[in-house]
Each structure stands twice: as C-alpha cells, then as structure tokens.
Amino acid sequence: MSLPPAAASFAPSYRAARRLFMDASAAAGLTLQTFAHPLPGAEGEALAMDVARAGGFDATALLVISSACHGVEGHCGSGVQHALLSDAAFMAEARAAGVALLFVHALNPHGFSHGRRVTHEGVDLNRNFLDFTGSAALPANPGYDALALQLVPPTWPPTPENEAALAAYAQAHGERGLQQAITGGQYRHPQGLFYGGHAPTWSRLAIERVLRQHAGSVQRLGWIDLHTGLGPCGHGERIFAARPDNATLARARAWWGADGGTVTALHDGSSSAASQISGMLWQAAYSQCPQAEFTGIALEYGTVPLAQALLALRHDHWCAAQPRVDAAQREAARQAMRTAFYVDTEDWKQQIVQQGRAAARLAVSGLSGQAGLAGG
Numbered sequence: 001m002s003l004p005p006a007a008a009s010f011a012p013s014y015r016a017a018r019r020l021f022m023d024a025s026a027a028a029g030l031t032l033q034t035f036a037h038p039l040p041g042a043e044g045e046a047l048a049m050d051v052a053r054a055g056g057f058d059a060t061a062l063l064v065i066s067s068a069c070h071g072v073e074g075h076c077g078s079g080v081q082h083a084l085l086s087d088a089a090f091m092a093e094a095r096a097a098g099v100a101l102l103f104v105h106a107l108n109p110h111g112f113s114h115g116r117r118v119t120h121e122g123v124d125l126n127r128n129f130l131d132f133t134g135s136a137a138l139p140a141n142p143g144y145d146a147l148a149l150q151l152v153p154p155t156w157p158p159t160p161e162n163e164a165a166l167a168a169y170a171q172a173h174g175e176r177g178l179q180q181a182i183t184g185g186q187y188r189h190p191q192g193l194f195y196g197g198h199a200p201t202w203s204r205l206a207i208e209r210v211l212r213q214h215a216g217s218v219q220r221l222g223w224i225d226l227h228t229g230l231g232p233c234g235h236g237e238r239i240f241a242a243r244p245d246n247a248t249l250a251r252a253r254a255w256w257g258a259d260g261g262t263v264t265a266l267h268d269g270s271s272s273a274a275s276q277i278s279g280m281l282w283q284a285a286y287s288q289c290p291q292a293e294f295t296g297i298a299l300e301y302g303t304v305p306l307a308q309a310l311l312a313l314r315h316d317h318w319c320a321a322q323p324r325v326d327a328a329q330r331e332a333a334r335q336a337m338r339t340a341f342y343v344d345t346e347d348w349k350q351q352i353v354q355q356g357r358a359a360a361r362l363a364v365s366g367l368s369g370q371a372g373l374a375g376g
C-alpha cells in the first residue's frame with residue numbers, strides 16, 4: 001500500500017488540522033478524547049486538546065507524540081501526527097512491539113488557531129512547568145530585563161536605537177548570549193517574549209491530566225514533542241528533552257542515534273536552542289509519571305533564520321500589547337508568524353514527514369527494548 005503525499009497531512013488552519021486529525025484517528029480505529037478549551041478560536045470555532053490512543057492500558061511502554069506546544073508551530077506538528085496515524089505500517093509496528101501510542105493534538109490550541117506561539121494567558125507553555133506556589137523563587141533573567149523595552153518597544157517598527165541596543169548586547173555577550181537572554185525564559189514581563197507565566201496555564205493542567213490518565217502506570221515512557229523555528233530550513237533537530245542525567249542522555253542517544261542521527265542537548269551547548277531554559281514541558285513526565293523511566297526529545301524543524309523568527313515574535317507581542325492596532329497591521333503580524341514557523345511548500349513537508357517517521361520508529365524501537373528494529 002502506498003502512502004499519500006506528505007502535503008495531504010498539513011492544514012492551513014487549526015480548524016482544518018483538527019478535522020484531519022479526527023478523521024485519521026477514526027480511520028485508524030482510535031477513539032478520541034477531547035479536553036475543551038474555554039475560549040473560541042480565530043474563526044469562532046471550538047478549541048480543544050484532542051488525544052488519540054493506540055494500544056491498551058496494559059501496555060508497559062508508551063510513546064507520546066505531541067503538537068502545538070507553541071501554538072502556531074502546530075501546522076507542522078499536526079501534519080506529522082496525521083502522517084503517522086495514516087501510516088498503517090508504522091501503527092502495526094508499534095502494535096507488534098507492544099508500545100502504546102498517544103497522539104496529543106494541539107497542546108496549545110488557542111495559540112494554534114490565533115497564529116500565536118503563546119497560550120491565551122500570553123505564556124510560553126515550554127517555560128511554564130515550574131513551581132508557582134511561592135516555595136521557590138522564580139528564575140531571574142537579568143539579560144531579558146535589560147532588553148525588554150527594546151524587544152517589545154512602545155512603537156512599531158522598532159527604532160534604530162532599539163536595534164542598536166540589541167546589537168550592543170550581542171557585541172558584549174555574543175549572539176548566543178543574546179539568544180539566551182531573549183529565549184531562556186523570563187517571569188517578570190507578562191507582555192514580553194518567552195514569558196513563563198505566574199501560574200500553571202490551562203494547557204499545562206490539561207496535559208498533566210492526560211499524562212496521569214494515560215501514562216500513570218507505564219514502566220517506560222517516551223515523548224516526541226514537535227516544534228519549529230530553529231535551525232536550518234527543513235532539518236529536524238533531535239533535541240534532548242529530559243533531565244540531563246548520564247543514563248537518560250545515553251538512552252536517548254542510543255535510541256535516536258541508531259540511524260546515524262544525532263541527539264543534541266541544551267546543557268552542553270550542542271543544540272540550536274539556548275543552553276539554559278526554565279520550566280520546560282518534559283518536567284510534566286516526571287511530576288505526573290514518577291514511576292516511569294522517561295526518555296524524550298523535542299523534534300525541532302528549521303524554518304527561517306532566527307533573526308526573522310524573532311522579529312515576527314516581537315511584532316506579534318507588540319500587537320497583542322496594543323489595544324488599538326488596525327486590522328491590516330494585525331494581519332501582517334499574523335502572516336509573519338505563519339511564515340516564520342511554517343514553510344508551506346511540498347518539499348519542506350516531505351522532509352518534515354520523513355524525519356518525523358524516522359524519529360517515531362526509533363522511539364518505538366527503543367521503548368520495545370528491541371534495538372535495531374527501526375534500522376531494518
């Protein structure tokens with residue numbers, strides 16, 4: 001049986017992507033579980049985090065494949081999920097290996113629908129998994145504090161002075177230092193970029209519930225969280241997304257290195273991402289499934305140069321902070337976000353799906369304990 005073209009798995013809107021996901025889940029014989037979001041989408045549609053599970057609750061190993069942690073990046077992630085659900089050979093391979101699959105569609109459905117990276121609370125979900133009870137101080141980010149007004153300035157476009165201040169920071173701390181300050185996460189500027197929030201978001205509470213329900217008793221838990229916006233266009237970087245202890249890192253590198261691929265990591269500076277990020281999503285695997293041996297990556301697909309993605313993000317946040325922005329300006333910002341986090345070409349989609357399939361098969365192989373299965 002031949003597979004449909006990759007482009008058939010991708011959709012131009014959250015509403016259309018959700019429809020594809022529901023149809024593919026049904027076609028694969030899976031039932032859907034829906035966690036309704038309290039707000040409407042950009043087209044007035046209902047929003048939800050949808051979960052489709054393949055494999056019984058007696059499975060000892062489970063692989064989570066999730067999309068749209070960063071809303072707008074869901075165009076890509078949802079496409080990968082649809083391609084996997086529609087791939088009968090992959091689904092059969094997981095079944096034969098005794099590995100349950102959990103497809104979590106739209107971790108952040110509001111951001112997906114509205115073309116934003118953040119949740120409806122204005123929060124970067126991948127910086128939100130911290131203890132907000134007050135028992136521990138939230139991470140400080142003096143670099144962001146220094147740049148907050150340059151990044152989201154009072155007027156748009158940014159002034160030459162705004163840009164000169166950013167350039168001066170890069171001069172003093174290096175481009176990587178600038179990236180760290182901007183993207184590492186901050187907890188003091190609610191209208192700013194990469195804001196981690198002051199409380200658990202709706203999305204965090206929902207995914208924590210999903211994990212408790214579906215992975216609360218598995219022995220081995222794997223997670224591939226699908227992202228876009230960093231690295232060379234079309235390249236899927238496998239970024240280690242778990243506690244950086246030696247055993248877990250070695251396991252991730254054994255699984256996702258089995259095809260000759262590389263697993264990069266934040267803590268040793270080998271990834272395209274900042275070297276220190278606070279409050280990441282994978283924390284939920286440990287808090288909700290402490291019994292499981294956890295192994296995870298973010299599969300981060302390149303789109304456009306980082307500077308372009310950052311400019312789109314700044315414009316998006318500027319618009320969100322302005323009560324009176326005309327429709328044309330808002331639409332321009334929305335288009336720039338779409339372009340920055342989704343490449344709407346056949347070629348790109350083919351590369352995305354092929355690398356998504358490879359990573360998912362390697363994870364199934366690793367979780368089944370049958371190293372080498374995916375190499376065949």
Ligand SMILES: [Zn+2]
Nearest residue numbers: 070073227228
């Ligand atoms: Zn992302």
